[in-house]
Amino acid sequence: MAPDKNSGLVQGTLDMLILKTLALEPLHGYGIGIRIEQISKGVFQVNAGSLFPALRRLERAGLLKSEWRDTENNRRAKYYILSEAGRKQLKQETREWEAQTSAIARILAARLGEI
């Protein structure tokens, strides 16, 4: 199996990244992977073994919808679209994530005497 670069991802964040990517515009599986890679400047590479189960899971939970569309180079591909529920979920997860990261940042930046 290919080296799993996204295994470094914090558990559950892949879902959030997918939701965020799709909040920008509907994409197919490959597009999602590339978009995450681009935005993260190559820090996160999503492989098929993680991406597709995640897509199926999010779709099953009603956070995504999908439809087959023609791609820019005239192929048929399954596009994923963020649903209303997915939008809410993304908002909530983003809030939680920000709260957590700022908390972690504070802890990491802490020095004795400042507490």
Place this chain on the structure above:
Amino acid sequence: MRPFTNLTAGLSNLFRKERVEQELDEELRNFQEAKVEEHIRAGMTRAQAQRAARLEIGSEDAVKERVREVGWESAIESLWQDIRYGARILRRSPGYTAAAVLTLALGIGANTAIFSVVNWLVLRPLPVQNPAQLVYLQFPTTNNNGYPQFSYPEFQDLQQAGKGVFSEITAFRFGGSAGGQSGQDGLTVNGETKSVQTCFVAGNFFSFLGIRPYLGRLILPGEGASIGADPVVVLSYRYWRTRFAGDQSVIGKRALINGHPVTIVGVAPRNFYGLTPLIDMEAYLPLGMAYVDGEHALDMFRDRKSPGANVFARLRPGVTREQAQSSLASLAKRFLDESPRAGATNMLEVRPLRPPALITGANPLPALTAVFLTLAALVLALAALNVTNLQVVRASMRRHEMAVRSALGAKRSRLVRQMLTESLLLGLMGGGGGLGLGLAVSHLLPSLPMQTELPFVFDFRLDWRVFGYTILAALLAGSLIGVGSALHASSGNLSGSLHESGRAFAGGRQRLRSWLVIVQVGGSLALLIAAGLFVRSMRSAERADLGFNPEHVLNVTPNPYQLGYSSAQERNFYHQLLERVRALPAAKSASLVMAVPFGEVSDQVEVDVPGYKASKEEGPPTPNYNDVSTQFFATLQMKLLSGRDFNDADTENSAPVVVINQAMAEHFWPHQSAIGKSFTLSSWKPKRAVQVVGVVANAHTLELAAPIEPLIFFPITQHSADVLTLQVRSDGDPLLLAPSIRQIISGLDSAMPVRSVQSMAEAVNSINGLLLFELAAGIAGALGLLGLVLAVVGVYGVISYSVSQRRQEIGIRMALGATASQILRMISRQSFLIVAGSVPLGLLAAFAVGKLLTDFLVGVSPTDPLTYAAVTALLIAVALIAGYLPARRATRVNPMVALRHE
């Protein structure tokens, strides 16, 4: 998560599986192609790019599998795989599968059969509206016989007083034998008279139940309140089908009941048999028509101290039986003060209709059904143990398969699940067979000779309760087997068996198998002992000294009452009948009797014995009585202990006399002669004393098992029922007398209905007599035999298996000089160990089961040493033979063949 989206998506994936798979394929292909293009753009050749993409994506199958695992439907799919695989495995060894399924079918069938009887007797609610709300009102009495306890005015009082707790109250009166002393009523249609079990109901009876007619109409509210006002009759569905073959033109027909004109107005719904267990109420008439049963049936309308009706009520929603009971307490107290009921305390009880208790005597049903359900469950447990054993044997043969699957990546839990699935599959197949078998067996029951004219109903329809119980039994047996064999399979190191031949495991595995067999044989022993006790109980009941001689006696019951004869006509008919029969040369003696021993007719009479003070619990003494003609004691060969028999001088106009049994003499006049003593009957007005002129030896005439109770014999000239049975003693086969007696009867009246032409010896086998004992012994015996067969199969199986596993060892031993008898001893040692372990276990279990049986055994103690010893000896012998056969085969092992075998 949105469970609903999840559910629909899962279902659509299941049903559009191919499409979903195709889409997934296409999606992955797209993904891969995009990757390839990406690499080409980066400067790779097409071949390099494809290779790189494949490396990045990895195994396409693994990706797909991970995607599929996302939904719950994948669990169903793997279950389905397990089932198909299990079915394939079972199909591959049809012999094994057949043996296992048959064993389970027998075990489950025994349970289904017994449960379908229990379901009918105890569990199935009446087919009426909200049956759980129905209750009946009764003063508990010492004999608890379900006799009517309320007069019509009392019923009306209850209706008033019960308004707060009951939404409706109704009443009925059993017609014929159950309500009085006349036997069943006669229904004449198109000139033909046949017996019918009548039931006189208050007008609101059917609206109270909330049921609709099958045809025509039912009795209406408002009917039956005044005497003779509504001469209509509603037939039961069963009676209408049997007698009129479902002919709809019967509705509206004029008919006669005991000679009184009525109109047939409707048919009650199918599967409705009335409110009494076991007996079909075949014809419903308004309560006010009860006079067709004789003038005395109207006493309950005229005299508030004359009980004649049973009272039923429907609880208002939310009202408990206890609340209803206490709200009626003061009224009940008044009833008792006005007219005491035998043995009744001042507590009026509000009882549920299920389990039914309206049969005579204490209600043995729940306890008896518990006993037989326990025995049947034991049989099923033995069958399951047996199949577990078979599975374990097969599991050791399948160790290779399991090891290979495990090496290929199957998780242990998946292997265990596979075993469970297979066992459950076996269980369900056995359940299917058992359902058919059980229903077939229970349908044999109604064909039993009941020796009665009462319309007994056995409705062993398959309903969801029987079905559910069977499935439950099947699943339980299946999971027991599955857990047992999975425990076995998961013990030990699976990969070890890839390297070894599998034989090396014998030790530990054998021990588990031996334990299974020990438990199984022990269980069979307990079952067999229970069966032995029932058989002994039946034998002792058969041999019991009845106190009379049923051999060579013919019973014939003509029924002038059903033709509407007047009392004078009846007396004349019986007088002539007796005279002509006695003139037959083959008749040694002939007599008439109201209550044939063990028949369905019996009655009690309240007596007042000077000098006898009844205890408060006993209440006014109400001994059983019988009306008999002269020669009765001679015909039944009952022994006269002192005094005299009735004779022709005891007439209507002579001083009233009675003969009593010894129990009665000892009860009322202990330590003195009862001859010449007198007492009065409360029901005779004006009161007149009757004098005891004879004492006869005690005889069992009502119930075989119960102690003999006081009994009074009246001469029919002074105290008589409307329907009498003719009894004739001959020298040879009494049935040979039947044709000439039939001729005499039709000579007296060609329209005379005649029922119950049977020998007294046959009549003893009635439901009150031997029938129950024979039934219990038969069922217990069948279960015991099943247990024995299972034990034989178990022992045989475990020893055979052990021999096959030790072939090599035996070969070596024989090559080294062991003799055949040494080998035989070595192998037999195992059967001895099994027997030695199982006997104490079985005996312990038998003691426990025996405790349950105490109340149902006659003339044999539940710890009867003879039964225990004989059955144990039998089981030991059978088990040792079952073990000996394979052991002997072991001695025939050819050492060279055995050694080369591997």
